[in-house]
Amino acid sequence: MHDSAPAPVMTDVARLAGVSHQTVSRVVNGSPHVSTPTRNKVLAAMEQLGYRRNAVARALATRRSGTLGVITFDTVLHGPVTTLYGVEQAAGALGLGVSIAVVDRVSSDAVMRALTRLEDQSVEGVIALATQEDAVRALTAGLRALPAIFVGGLAGAAAAGATAVGTDQLDGAQAATRHLLEFGHRTVHHLAGPQDWLDSRWRVEGWRAALHAAGAPEPPLVEGDWSARSGYCGMRAMLAADPALTAVFAANDQMALGALRALDEAGRRVPEDVSVVGFDDVPEAEFFRPPLTTVRQHFAEAGQRAVHLLLDLIRPQESPADATPPPLVPTELVVRRSSGPAAR
Amino acid sequence: MHDSAPAPVMTDVARLAGVSHQTVSRVVNGSPHVSTPTRNKVLAAMEQLGYRRNAVARALATRRSGTLGVITFDTVLHGPVTTLYGVEQAAGALGLGVSIAVVDRVSSDAVMRALTRLEDQSVEGVIALATQEDAVRALTAGLRALPAIFVGGLAGAAAAGATAVGTDQLDGAQAATRHLLEFGHRTVHHLAGPQDWLDSRWRVEGWRAALHAAGAPEPPLVEGDWSARSGYCGMRAMLAADPALTAVFAANDQMALGALRALDEAGRRVPEDVSVVGFDDVPEAEFFRPPLTTVRQHFAEAGQRAVHLLLDLIRPQESPADATPPPLVPTELVVRRSSGPAAR
DNA sequence: ACAAACCTTGTTAGCGCTAACAATGTGAGC
DNA sequence: GCTCACATTGTTAGCGCTAACAAGGTTTGT
Numbered sequence: 001m002h003d004s005a006p007a008p009v010m011t012d013v014a015r016l017a018g019v020s021h022q023t024v025s026r027v028v029n030g031s032p033h034v035s036t037p038t039r040n041k042v043l044a045a046m047e048q049l050g051y052r053r054n055a056v057a058r059a060l061a062t063r064r065s066g067t068l069g070v071i072t073f074d075t076v077l078h079g080p081v082t083t084l085y086g087v088e089q090a091a092g093a094l095g096l097g098v099s100i101a102v103v104d105r106v107s108s109d110a111v112m113r114a115l116t117r118l119e120d121q122s123v124e125g126v127i128a129l130a131t132q133e134d135a136v137r138a139l140t141a142g143l144r145a146l147p148a149i150f151v152g153g154l155a156g157a158a159a160a161g162a163t164a165v166g167t168d169q170l171d172g173a174q175a176a177t178r179h180l181l182e183f184g185h186r187t188v189h190h191l192a193g194p195q196d197w198l199d200s201r202w203r204v205e206g207w208r209a210a211l212h213a214a215g216a217p218e219p220p221l222v223e224g225d226w227s228a229r230s231g232y233c234g235m236r237a238m239l240a241a242d243p244a245l246t247a248v249f250a251a252n253d254q255m256a257l258g259a260l261r262a263l264d265e266a267g268r269r270v271p272e273d274v275s276v277v278g279f280d281d282v283p284e285a286e287f288f289r290p291p292l293t294t295v296r297q298h299f300a301e302a303g304q305r306a307v308h309l310l311l312d313l314i315r316p317q318e319s320p321a322d323a324t325p326p327p328l329v330p331t332e333l334v335v336r337r338s339s340g341p342a343a344r
Numbered sequence: 345m346h347d348s349a350p351a352p353v354m355t356d357v358a359r360l361a362g363v364s365h366q367t368v369s370r371v372v373n374g375s376p377h378v379s380t381p382t383r384n385k386v387l388a389a390m391e392q393l394g395y396r397r398n399a400v401a402r403a404l405a406t407r408r409s410g411t412l413g414v415i416t417f418d419t420v421l422h423g424p425v426t427t428l429y430g431v432e433q434a435a436g437a438l439g440l441g442v443s444i445a446v447v448d449r450v451s452s453d454a455v456m457r458a459l460t461r462l463e464d465q466s467v468e469g470v471i472a473l474a475t476q477e478d479a480v481r482a483l484t485a486g487l488r489a490l491p492a493i494f495v496g497g498l499a500g501a502a503a504a505g506a507t508a509v510g511t512d513q514l515d516g517a518q519a520a521t522r523h524l525l526e527f528g529h530r531t532v533h534h535l536a537g538p539q540d541w542l543d544s545r546w547r548v549e550g551w552r553a554a555l556h557a558a559g560a561p562e563p564p565l566v567e568g569d570w571s572a573r574s575g576y577c578g579m580r581a582m583l584a585a586d587p588a589l590t591a592v593f594a595a596n597d598q599m600a601l602g603a604l605r606a607l608d609e610a611g612r613r614v615p616e617d618v619s620v621v622g623f624d625d626v627p628e629a630e631f632f633r634p635p636l637t638t639v640r641q642h643f644a645e646a647g648q649r650a651v652h653l654l655l656d657l658i659r660p661q662e663s664p665a666d667a668t669p670p671p672l673v674p675t676e677l678v679v680r681r682s683s684g685p686a687a688r
Numbered sequence: 689a690c691a692a693a694c695c696t697t698g699t700t701a702g703c704g705c706t707a708a709c710a711a712t713g714t715g716a717g718c
Numbered sequence: 719g720c721t722c723a724c725a726t727t728g729t730t731a732g733c734g735c736t737a738a739c740a741a742g743g744t745t746t747g748t
Contacts, residue, residue, distance in 0.1 A: 007489075009734055020698050025736065033696060056403045056466050057734035060703050065400060067443070067465065074429050076627070081420045088446040089418075097465040099411070099443050102432040121411065121441040122400045145351070228631035254628055261631045283420075284598055287572035287605045289633060353704055364728050369706065377726060401704030404733050694745065703736085710729070717722085 008049040017045035028053055055097075059122065067097040068310060069118035071111070071139070073130035074104050077226060078253075078282045079199075079299050080129040083151055086303025087127055094311065099123055103130060108138035115142050125310045127151060127303075131166075131198045147313035149306045152199045163313065165305045165327040169199055172295040172331030173206025176249050176277045178214070179293070179333055183275060184342040185247035187216040191234045191259055192223045193251035200251050203279060207249055219245070224255050231258025239266050246274055246342050253278040253285045256292055260338070271340035281334050291336035302329045352393040361389035372397055403466065411441040412654060413462030415455070415483070417474035418448050421570060422597075422626045423543075423643050424473040427495055430647025431471055438655065443467055447474055452482035459486050469654045471495060471647075475510075475542045491657035493650045496543045507657065509649045509671040513543055516639040516675035517550025520593050520621045522558070523637070523677055527619060528686040529591035531560040535578045535603055536567045537595035544595050547623060551593055563589070568599050575602025583610050590618055590686050597622040597629045600636055604682070615684035625678050635680035646673045 010028075014021040019038060026034050027042040034042075045051070059065040068091050072080050088098045099121050101114035111134070118126060123146070128139055131152040139148060150164040180188045190207045193200025204221065211218050222238050224230030231250055235258060238245060250256035256278030260270060268274045270290055278285060281296035305325040312324050354372075358365040363382060370378045371386040378386075389395075403409040412435050416424050432442045443465050445458035455478070462470060467490070472483055475496040483492060494508040524532045534551045537544025548565065555562050566582050568574030575594055579602060582589060594600035600622030604614060612618045614634055622629060625640035649669040656668050 011734080021734090022699080022736080023697060026697090029736085035696065038696080052464065054466070054734050055464050056400055056409060057703090058736075059400045060398075060404050060705085061734080061736040063703070074433075076422060076425050076429070078420060081425050084444075085418050085420070085446050088444055089448065092445070092461055097443050097461065098445075099441050100428075100432055101436070101442075102429050104433065117436055117441065120396065120399050122398070228628045232631055257628055258631050261633055264633055284572045284601055284628075287576055287602050289605055289608055355704080365704090366706080366729080367727065370727090373706085379726065382726080398704050401733090402706075404735085405704080405706040407733070690748095692745100692747085694743100696743080697741085699738100699740070701736105701738085703734105705733085707732085708730090710727100712725105712727070714725075715723090718720085 007054075008051045009054065010051075013042065013045045013049055013051045016049060017041045065097075065122040065124055066095065067099055067121065067123045068307065069121065069123035069126045070098055070100045071114050071118065071126060071128045071130060071135075072100060072102055073132075073135075074102050075226065078280055079152070079297065082299035083129055083303040083306070086300030087307055088303075089300070090304035090307035094307065096307075096311075103135070108134055108141075111135050111138040112142045115139065115146075119146065125149070125314045127306045127310060131164075132194075132196045133198060134196060136198065147310060149310045149313070151302055151306050152197075163309060163327075165302055165309055165325075165329070166199070167297045167299075167302060167329045167331055169202035169331075170206040170209070172279065172297070172333075173203040173249070174210040175206075175331065175333045176279065176293075176295050177207045177210035179335070180247040180249065180275055180277060180339060181210065181214045181216060183247070183340060185275065186342070187211060187219055188247045188249050189219045189238055189242070189245050190221055191231055191238070191248060191250040191255050192221050193255070194225045195223055203251050224251065224258075226252055226254060228254045228258035228261075231255030232262045233258070235259035235262035236266070239263075239268075247277075247339075248274060249277045249279075251279055253280045253282045253288075253292060253294055256285075256294070256338075257288055260288060260292075270338050273343060275339040275342075277339050281332075285334075286336065288338070290338045293336045293339040294334050296332040296334050298329050298332075305329065351398075352395045353398065354395075356393055357386065357389045357395045360393060361385045409441075409466040409468055410439065411443055411465065411467045412651065413465065413467035413470045414442055414444045415458050415462065415470060415472045415474060415479075416444060416446055417476075417479075418446050419570065422624055423496070423641065426643035427473055427647040427650070430644030431651055432647075433644070434648035434651035438651065440651075440655075447479070452478055452485075455479050455482035456486045459483065459490075463490065469493070469658050471650045471654060475508075476538075476540045477542060478540060480542070491654060493654045493657070495646055495650050496541075507653060507671075509646055509653055509669075509673070510543070511641045511643075511646060511673045511675055513546035513675075514550040514553070516623065516641070516677075517547040517593070518554040519550075519675065519677045520623065520637075520639050521551045521554035523679070524591040524593060524619055524621060524683060525554065525558045525560060527591070527684060529619065530686070531555060531563055532591045532593050533563045533582055533586070533589050534565055535575055535582070535592060535594040535599050536565050537599070538569050539567055541570075547595050568595065568602075570596055570598060572598045572602035572605075575599030576606045577602070579603035579606035580610070583607075583612075591620075591683075592618060593621045593623075595623055597624045597626045597632075597636060597638055600629075600638070600682075601632055604632060604636075614682050617687060619683040619686075621683050625676075629678075630680065632682070634682045637680045637683040638678050640676040640678050642673050642675075649673065 222234040278294035285292040470492040566578040622638035629636040
């Protein structure tokens with residue numbers, strides 16, 4: 001399994017093809033200044049030797065590592081993970097590598113350490129998947145010469161002077177809330193995500209905006225931490241505070257799952273007594289009981305756009321006519337059975 | 345944000361400290377052959393200039409990139425993702441970087457492409473998180489000089505001549521099955537995972553072993569693909585085939601969720617009429633209705649062990665007394681309300 | 689036919705670091 | 719005092735690649 005013969009290098013190919021190593025380099029890099037017969041000779045030699053360009057040497061000579069860094073938060077949330085895959089896919093298609101750094105808890109310190117780790121791997125740019133307020137601050141402060149893109153918390157990050165790409169949280173939350181309002185619910189309660197996450201703040205904004213537009217009263221916010229447990233606890237608290245509530249918009253599907261459970265325990269039927277809407281559309285949402293109405297986010301798409309945007313920052317000359325993608329990814333309301341008309 | 349002054353290099357530090365660049369190198373690498381005053385001068389100069397060693401140059405000179413590669417499958421499954429985080433954490437603690445390659449579908453081809461991508465990034469070793477049979481085959485065939493560790497599908501990978509680490513699937517599945525049997529169920533049906541995954545084959549083995557040990561009949565296997573949907577469909581099929589079944593062991597929690605839904609639709613109560621046990625213990629399992637009895641896997645732990653095992657392969661001399669961790673991570677049965685006594 | 693413009697190839701000099709060896713200086717041992 | 723061992727430092731030569739320039743050969747225009 002471990003062969004001992006050293007991997008062939010450019011000089012080996014050059015010798016075999018009877019040209020200089022620079023000519024081999026030209027062929028490898030697709031330079032037009034190589035005659036067809038020479039190119040073929042080189043190609044044949046490469047093939048014969050099984051030559052593969054040494055990325056490290058190339059990186060040293062060009063001062064470009066061809067690697068992007070991704071900073072992500074350590075909770076296994078559907079969003080960040082799917083985005084990560086989108087990033088890797090897009091990067092792979094462009095011939096770029098992806099290094100990751102997982103931040104175990106959100107503190108400027110942890111973020112800085114993650115950043116340092118990526119810098120030490122000579123990444124050319126960073127995509128940050130954890131858009132808590134602190135993280136954004138720490139990153140914008142800590143990034144030295146590194147370009148970065150934030151995924152999520154769009155406008156918030158933009159305000160901090162950074163480039164961002166993300167789902168249109170505002171619109172998605174508005175759509176969810178409006179959907180419930182249109183069913184005749186007097187108002188919609190909101191099980192919010194952690195308020196240090198920019199994403200969840202935008203969802204609150206959207207919810208609030210839809211409420212106000214409809215002239216509906218704004219019930220007090222209950223804050224969770226994205227977990228099903230927090231949705232469960234939050235729902236119980238809400239129910240205790242306002243037993244008459246009829247519609248709940250949860251900041252993500254996990255929290256909605258917890259809410260569903262709490263409602264069941266309290267003897268409330270969904271959607272007959274209380275309607276529930278989630279956010280994200282995780283693959284399981286369709287199999288919750290009842291199937292969850294939710295707002296689908298296209299995380300992988302966001303990840304792909306992030307890569308293109310980042311490439312734009314790193315190599316402005318290389319992203320030509322095919323314009324950079326718009327940073328705002330639209331959402332999609334997926335109506336299932338957990339939402340319905342208000343009981344009368 | 346983008347400063348223009350080039351980053352200081354070793355020579356800059358050397359000049360400032362009044363020593364040769366090699367002495368700086370010695371300090372950076374913790375060589376004992378540097379006098380304390382000299383070391384302090386160098387350290388001060390490094391501090392003053394904000395020197396950071398260039399990992400690429402070091403990699404070129406030492407022929408070691410300090411980077412591990414992880415190959416993972418593109419489904420957002422709880423296991424692989426958590427393992428990935430465990431890998432990153434352990435690698436980070438050892439000063440190693442982590443590059444990822446996501447395989448979009450399982451074919452030898454896709455696996456080979458992912459492998460090539462990692463090789464091109466000069467990773468020193470590979471940790472494969474996708475232990476489908478094909479993937480193992482493709483990897484063991486495709487790895488040239490690269491050491492690799494497989495996570496999951498333990499004995500299967502070992503049989504293929506590769507080193508592996510993973511959860512004790514056999515034992516976990518046996519425990520789950522036995523748990524149901526002990527409740528007095530005549531037998532236990534199994535909603536299996538995709539049979540090209542080594543993990544799910546081991547779960548089948550464990551289930552089968554427990555059944556045989558108890559002298560229980562072995563119902564036909566229903567195969568899914570890890571998704572809630574497949575659990576739902578599989579459960580319906582099972583119910584159609586054997587309306588009298590009373591206990592189901594699902595290969596993972598998502599499939600169990602689908603099964604729960606199918607049982608509900610069929611008017612079967614859980615656990616009064618039918619008991620359900622899952623596998624993995626995803627964070628949401630506790631909030632399924634009813635809370636799911638399941639087998640907890642310690643994925644992050646498996647990831648960490650994989651890193652240490654891989655390091656052993658890469659740098660045998662460096663992992664000393666503190667023995668390599670055992671490759672088999674134990675599981676833990678978490679009993680919740682979805683399992684109970686057989687109805688009489 | 690002759691020079692200016694190529695096109696093609698080769699030569700040289702790094703990128704920033706480490707490995708190997710050489711060259712000091714110091715104290716111990718005879 | 720002189721040699722030997724050793725600790726400390728410096729010098730040199732790469733790692734495998736690309737960038738920049740140089741050097742031929744072939745066109746082309748007039």
